[in-house]
Amino acid sequence: xxxxxxxxxxxxxxxxxxxxxxxxxxxxxxxxxxxxxxxxxxxxxxxxxxxxxxxxxxxxxxxxxxxxxxxxxxxxxxxxxxxxxxxxxxxxxxxxxxxxxxxxxxxxxxxxxxxxxxxxxxxxxxxxxxxxxxxxxxxxxxxxxxxxxxxxxxxxxxxxxxxxxxxxxxxxxxxxxxxxxxxxxxxxxxxxxxxxxxxxxxxxxxxxxxxxxxxxxxxxxxxxxxxxxxxxxxxxxxxxxxxxxxxxxxxxxxxxxxxxxxxxxxxxxxxxxx
Amino acid sequence: xxxxxxxxxxxxxxxxxxxxxxxxxxxxxxxxxxxxxxxxxxxxxxxxxxxxxxxxxxxxxxxxxxxxxxxxxxxxxxxxxxxxxxxxxxxxxxxxxxxxxxxxxxxxxxxxxxxxxxxxxxxxxxxxxxxxxxxxxxxxxxxxxxxxxxxxxxxxxxxxxxxxxxxxxxxxxxxxxxxxxxxxxxxxxxxxxxxxxxxxxxxxxxxxxxxxxxxxxxxxxxxxxxxxxxxxxxxxxxxxxxxxxxxxxxxxxxxxxxxxxxxxxxxxxxxxxxxxxxxxxxxxxxxxxxxxxxxxxxxxxxxxxxxxxxxxxxxxxxxxxxxxxxxxxxxxxxxxxxxxxxxxxxxxxxxxxxxxxxxxxxxxxxxxxxxxxxxxxxxxxxxx
Ligand SMILES: Nc1ncnc2c1ncn2[C@@H]1O[C@H](COP(=O)(O)OP(=O)(O)OP(=O)(O)O)[C@@H](O)[C@H]1O
Ligand SMILES: [Mg+2]
Numbered sequence: 001x002x003x004x005x006x007x008x009x010x011x012x013x014x015x016x017x018x019x020x021x022x023x024x025x026x027x028x029x030x031x032x033x034x035x036x037x038x039x040x041x042x043x044x045x046x047x048x049x050x051x052x053x054x055x056x057x058x059x060x061x062x063x064x065x066x067x068x069x070x071x072x073x074x075x076x077x078x079x080x081x082x083x084x085x086x087x088x089x090x091x092x093x094x095x096x097x098x099x100x101x102x103x104x105x106x107x108x109x110x111x112x113x114x115x116x117x118x119x120x121x122x123x124x125x126x127x128x129x130x131x132x133x134x135x136x137x138x139x140x141x142x143x144x145x146x147x148x149x150x151x152x153x154x155x156x157x158x159x160x161x162x163x164x165x166x167x168x169x170x171x172x173x174x175x176x177x178x179x180x181x182x183x184x185x186x187x188x189x190x191x192x193x194x195x196x197x198x199x200x201x202x203x204x205x206x207x208x209x210x211x212x213x214x215x216x217x218x219x220x221x222x223x224x225x226x227x228x229x230x231x232x233x234x235x236x237x238x239x240x241x242x243x244x245x246x247x248x249x250x251x252x253x254x255x256x257x258x259x260x261x262x263x264x265x266x267x268x269x270x271x272x273x274x
Numbered sequence: 275x276x277x278x279x280x281x282x283x284x285x286x287x288x289x290x291x292x293x294x295x296x297x298x299x300x301x302x303x304x305x306x307x308x309x310x311x312x313x314x315x316x317x318x319x320x321x322x323x324x325x326x327x328x329x330x331x332x333x334x335x336x337x338x339x340x341x342x343x344x345x346x347x348x349x350x351x352x353x354x355x356x357x358x359x360x361x362x363x364x365x366x367x368x369x370x371x372x373x374x375x376x377x378x379x380x381x382x383x384x385x386x387x388x389x390x391x392x393x394x395x396x397x398x399x400x401x402x403x404x405x406x407x408x409x410x411x412x413x414x415x416x417x418x419x420x421x422x423x424x425x426x427x428x429x430x431x432x433x434x435x436x437x438x439x440x441x442x443x444x445x446x447x448x449x450x451x452x453x454x455x456x457x458x459x460x461x462x463x464x465x466x467x468x469x470x471x472x473x474x475x476x477x478x479x480x481x482x483x484x485x486x487x488x489x490x491x492x493x494x495x496x497x498x499x500x501x502x503x504x505x506x507x508x509x510x511x512x513x514x515x516x517x518x519x520x521x522x523x524x525x526x527x528x529x530x531x532x533x534x535x536x537x538x539x540x541x542x543x544x545x546x547x548x549x550x551x552x553x554x555x556x557x558x559x560x561x562x563x564x565x566x567x568x569x570x571x572x573x574x575x576x577x578x579x580x581x582x583x584x585x586x587x588x589x590x591x592x593x594x595x596x597x598x599x600x601x602x603x604x605x606x607x608x609x610x611x612x613x614x615x616x617x618x619x620x621x622x623x624x625x626x627x628x629x630x631x632x633x634x635x636x637x638x639x640x641x642x643x644x645x646x647x648x649x650x651x652x653x654x655x656x657x658x
Contacts, residue, residue, distance in 0.1 A: 072554050091560055098558040104551045107651035108573045117569065121559045149651060 018045040019083055019173060019205045020069055026077030026230075027064055037230030038064040041078070044224065044233060046207065048172075051199055053216035054209045054224045055262060061231025062209045063101065066175045069207065070098050082173070094122060096173035097166035101181070103158035105150035105165075112137070112146035115165045122169055136164040139194065156183040160191070167198070174206045181211065189247055192218060196245060213266075214250055217241075217259045225265035235265035318358050325351040349390040356383050357422060364429045380426055387419040439621045444628060447621040454610070455629050462607040463633050465522040466594040470529025475586055477530065478537025479579070483567070485538070486545050496542060499535045507532050511597040520601050525608075528597040533586040537579075544578025545571050577652050580645040587637045591630060 067073040071087035082090035140160040399408035518524035598608025
């Protein structure tokens with residue numbers, strides 16, 4: 001099923017050209033034992049300031065789609081624009097921050113030097129770098145760990161440091177690939193809240209991959225349900241939840257109704273496969 | 275293993291303590307009762323006094339049931355007393371039979387050294403200042419034991435001097451030839467090795483970066499590099515003498531050729547060590563080739579580069595010394611070795627070898643220290 005971008009969102013009022021627009025997008029990996037259709041005929045438009053979650057079973061192409069947006073993978077069919085440009089141009093303009101599935105911190109740099117890495121590359125001034133390190137580390141609750149090396153931190157703390165690294169520079173688009181997968185429930189709740197606040201304050205567009213239905217519903221203005229073999233979009237659900245979302249919104253009937261719809265979408269994808 | 279009784283002696287391995295006590299009891303009274311047999315200068319008997327004091331202390335403490343002094347101390351005092359006696363007794367028996375208790379004493383010393391190292395490797399000596407002490411003491415005791423046995427065996431069995439001189443003779447030779455040795459070290463190490471090593475490693479590194487940038491260089495050069503690394507390059511030494519003359523420059527040239535390819539091959543391998551995700555990350559920042567090189571790929575390559583630096587430190591020393599066998603001015607470690615062996619002055623040959631070993635170890639050690647400082651983050655060094 002093809003999804004249409006509805007320009008009117010309950011949570012975001014802006015009506016502008018979409019930040020990401022994919023039409024008939026397909027990506028086939030040529031592997032030793034035949035082609036793998038990681039993405040097939042994906043149509044999707046993501047407007048400015050939206051919070052979009054991608055959910056679907058393992059191997060349905062969520063990471064691949066994010067990588068295509070980031071120009072880390074080239075599509076083999078269809079077209080995609082990011083900020084109205086090709087992904088490559090957008091990447092060269094440093095249009096997005098990417099949080100990988102694993103933290104990927106450099107072990108020879110301290111936490112603060114890791115956060116400073118993109119800033120050094122993009123040529124920020126020394127004072128600016130120091131100020132941004134302090135601000136983003138505070139945002140992910142890592143103040144006090146500036147001088148530690150990544151291998152001295154727990155996996156969850158490393159992941160938070162990698163989020164801080166992606167937030168350190170001004171990109172309007174944030175691509176996050178299961179950033180909270182390795183964290184415990186409480187920290188996850190906390191970071192979910194923080195992420196929502198950050199999104200609210202900065203008006204960034206966020207693409208967020210997750211395996212958790214509650215997380216997807218809690219965070220998103222739009223939920224993209226995907227299914228594998230070939231990887232495609234089976235449902236796009238626009239959230240009716242208000243922008244103001246306390247954690248206990250997760251017990252409301254409205255929330256549960258959306259969650260049920262996501263679950264149905266996932267089930268449909270699975271049964272299709274068998 | 276441990277018994278409920280709280281005593282040092284029994285807390286450590288019981289059998290070892292027994293062995294230790296037997297050694298002491300059987301040997302302690304021999305030289306005192308029969309002075310002509312183990313015949314050091316009289317003052318050496320004084321060295322036995324601390325050991326006697328220790329034994330008395332053990333007996334007293336045992337009688338009173340309080341904590342015993344550490345076994346290590348007893349073993350150390352035993353070695354202090356008997357090793358000098360063993361060494362000085364050697365003087366006597368050129369042609370004669372060895373004194374009756376001589377070999378038992380030597381064996382007891384070797385056993386005691388073994389026991390001491392065993393104790394110093396125990397759990398008590400893993401951490402803190404004791405750990406640091408043991409880290410240096412154990413190898414020192416180990417090599418001193420080897421030197422001791424070398425000395426004793428060579429002299430007791432009258433091994434011909436040209437075959438294997440005793441270490442003491444080598445030591446005396448070193449002490450008496452310091453100016454010559456210093457001149458040789460200056461010529462071979464400070465000129466040939468350092469110049470060749472620096473140029474060879476730097477060139478290998480720079481070419482590796484170029485090979486990384488230009489695929490044709492990588493494809494063309496790496497197979498050659500791998501092949502040349504397997505060749506006995508030292509064979510080019512005579513050619514280098516023709517090209518660069520007799521002095522140290524031709525030796526440095528040999529060292530350059532020897533160290534170039536290991537550095538090239540290792541650096542190229544190291545530049546591929548950075549992970550895919552880290553590279554993708556740099557790509558998302560639209561990082562330039564040089565930024566990615568300096569901020570990601572070179573740091574990730576450092577363990578490989580230091581590996582090459584360490585291999586090359588050994589190669590450079592071998593290369594410079596052996597290259598001098600093929601013609602040199604009348605100074606240099608290789609020159610000295612090849613001429614003195616012709617004159618049957620083997621102690622001088624061994625002296626040069628000892629100096630080369632020392633210089634090589636220091637060279638290697640300095641690089642290893644630098645490696646620890648630079649690649650502190652690597653799991654093999656941070657102990658993860
Ligand atoms: N570089 C590649 N070469 C070949 N096949 C690939 C490659 N990358 C991904 N694939 C395949 O593409 C499909 C989609 O992979 P992708 O990583 O996008 O899944 P995903 O939805 O992110 O899964 P997960 O939830 O487990 O992370 C999988 O079948 C995978 O095997
Ligand atoms: Mg994935």
